[in-house]
Amino acid sequence: xxxxxxNITDENxxxxxLKITDPEIPVLTxxxxxVIRKINVVDKHVNIDITPTxxxxxxxDTISMDLKVAIESLGYTANINLVLAPAWTTDWISEEGKKxxxxxxxxxxxxxxxxxxxxxxxxPIVKCPNCSSTNTKLVSQFGSTACxxxxxxxxxLEPFDxxxxxx
Amino acid sequence: MKDQLYKYLLLLGDNSMILGHRLSELCGHGPNLETDIALxxxxxxxxxxxxxxxxxxxxxxEGETEDSIAFLRFERDYxxxxxxxxxxxxxxxxxxxxxxxxxxxxxxxxxxxxxKDETISAIAHKSIKESKYHLRFSxxxxxxxxxxxxxxxxxxxxxxxxLMPYIEELFIETPLELAMKNxxxxxxxxxxxxxxxxxxxxxxxxxxxxxxxxxxxxxxxxSGFHSEYLGFILTELxxxxxxxxxxxx
Ligand SMILES: [Zn+2]
Numbered sequence: 001x002x003x004x005x006x007n008i009t010d011e012n013x014x015x016x017x018l019k020i021t022d023p024e025i026p027v028l029t030x031x032x033x034x035v036i037r038k039i040n041v042v043d044k045h046v047n048i049d050i051t052p053t054x055x056x057x058x059x060x061d062t063i064s065m066d067l068k069v070a071i072e073s074l075g076y077t078a079n080i081n082l083v084l085a086p087a088w089t090t091d092w093i094s095e096e097g098k099k100x101x102x103x104x105x106x107x108x109x110x111x112x113x114x115x116x117x118x119x120x121x122x123x124p125i126v127k128c129p130n131c132s133s134t135n136t137k138l139v140s141q142f143g144s145t146a147c148x149x150x151x152x153x154x155x156x157l158e159p160f161d162x163x164x165x166x167x
Numbered sequence: 168m169k170d171q172l173y174k175y176l177l178l179l180g181d182n183s184m185i186l187g188h189r190l191s192e193l194c195g196h197g198p199n200l201e202t203d204i205a206l207x208x209x210x211x212x213x214x215x216x217x218x219x220x221x222x223x224x225x226x227x228x229e230g231e232t233e234d235s236i237a238f239l240r241f242e243r244d245y246x247x248x249x250x251x252x253x254x255x256x257x258x259x260x261x262x263x264x265x266x267x268x269x270x271x272x273x274x275x276x277x278x279x280x281x282x283k284d285e286t287i288s289a290i291a292h293k294s295i296k297e298s299k300y301h302l303r304f305s306x307x308x309x310x311x312x313x314x315x316x317x318x319x320x321x322x323x324x325x326x327x328x329x330l331m332p333y334i335e336e337l338f339i340e341t342p343l344e345l346a347m348k349n350x351x352x353x354x355x356x357x358x359x360x361x362x363x364x365x366x367x368x369x370x371x372x373x374x375x376x377x378x379x380x381x382x383x384x385x386x387x388x389x390s391g392f393h394s395e396y397l398g399f400i401l402t403e404l405x406x407x408x409x410x411x412x413x414x415x416x
Contacts, residue, residue, distance in 0.1 A: 052215070052293070054211075054212060054215060054297060055212055055215025055216045055218070055219060055290075055293055055294060055297060056211035056212050056213070056214050056215025056216070056218070057215065058211075084219065084286070084289035084290060084292075084293055085285070085288070085289035085292060085293075086292070087289070087292045087293040087296065088293075119303070120303065139201060140201035140202075140204065140205055141205065141300065141303065141304050142201070142204050142205035142208040142209070142300075142304070143204065143208075144204070145208075146208055146211055146212060146297075150201065150204075164300075166296050167296065
């Protein structure tokens with residue numbers, strides 16, 4: 001996803017864009033999250049396409065605003081477009097991003113079939129980000145934000161969030 | 168054609184909006200923390216979908232915005248079905264209403280994914296992923312409550328007895344829906360119905376719920392004829408925009 005930045009010659013702009021994070025998961029940059037689809041810089045104007053993770057995700061408005069403010073602070077004008085197709089999937093979270101999620105205490109999304117087994121059949125597959133045990137239990141399919149489910153570890157007894165697989 | 172598409176977007180959006188509002192009433196009032204969070208998450212997903220439909224609709228009609236469409240219509244200009252207006256009488260009613268809606272909504276979106284209208288298709292591709300989670304949640308609860316204690320079973324059966332009659336209009340094609348289907352834009356409700364029926368026969372036996380004796384009712388929310396409930400919903404929903412036009416925060 002960082003490949004999106006390759007055509008930007010202004011190093012300051014690049015650095016500013018890389019600072020923009022998800023307001024609800026501040027360790028993930030918007031590039032880690034995979035919501036930036038296109039960046040186009042023409043002279044002093046920046047055009048960015050972003051795509052929402054979930055339809056009602058309130059973080060999208062914040063991210064658009066943060067991008068606009070960052071870009072305009074460098075003397076550019078900015079246009080942020082929300083595009084719906086193709087629809088975002090958790091596959092677009094970078095490997096780097098998945099690692100950061102785990103370190104932050106959120107279990108990273110599994111593949112689609114494993115996710116189904118964990119969330120429907122209650123199979124212990126989701127790994128506890130605290131002690132790495134897979135002896136974990138689903139508490140609720142819906143968690144603190146639209147993208148997460150709530151789990152509990154049976155070994156260290158910590159509750160934790162799991163980033164649901166969305167495909 | 169443009170007018171028809173506009174109205175069709177409202178028809179699609181209004182079900183999600185009114186159900187989303189009903190679920191939002193439960194914020195802080197769910198039976199336990201997890202369920203409270205789940206129901207308000209579902210509400211948020213539905214509102215997100217509504218925004219996509221209304222944003223698109225606003226581009227088709229001069230002078231309208233996403234907000235004016237949501238907040239400044241009169242009761243007869245809302246096209247949601249009667250099912251989603253029904254109140255949160257008890258937890259069983261909340262779950263059964265959600266289950267009946269999800270069982271209809273998921274196959275509806277599956278159809279709309281193939282819509283010739285690119286924006287509708289994109290919204291459906293996005294929303295279907297959320298709708299699958301909703302149906303999973305509501306059908307698990309229908310089974311748990313229906314096959315639970317004597318009281319939970321009775322309450323769930325009562326909720327089906329009250330709410331099931333309203334499913335009929337979901338599948339009765341209005342002239343608008345027929346026109347949209349023929350254009351390749353709208354869904355084929357016969358196919359939606361087939362999928363709905365399959366969900367019922369998959370879930371209801373294991374929930375111990377009997378629906379064969381329930382008589383369906385002729386309602387026509389889709390043409391703007393609503394139950395008394397909608398007026399009360401709109402009174403609350405529209406209050407701020409009516410009192411302080413164009414307000415924002
Ligand atoms: Zn643990």
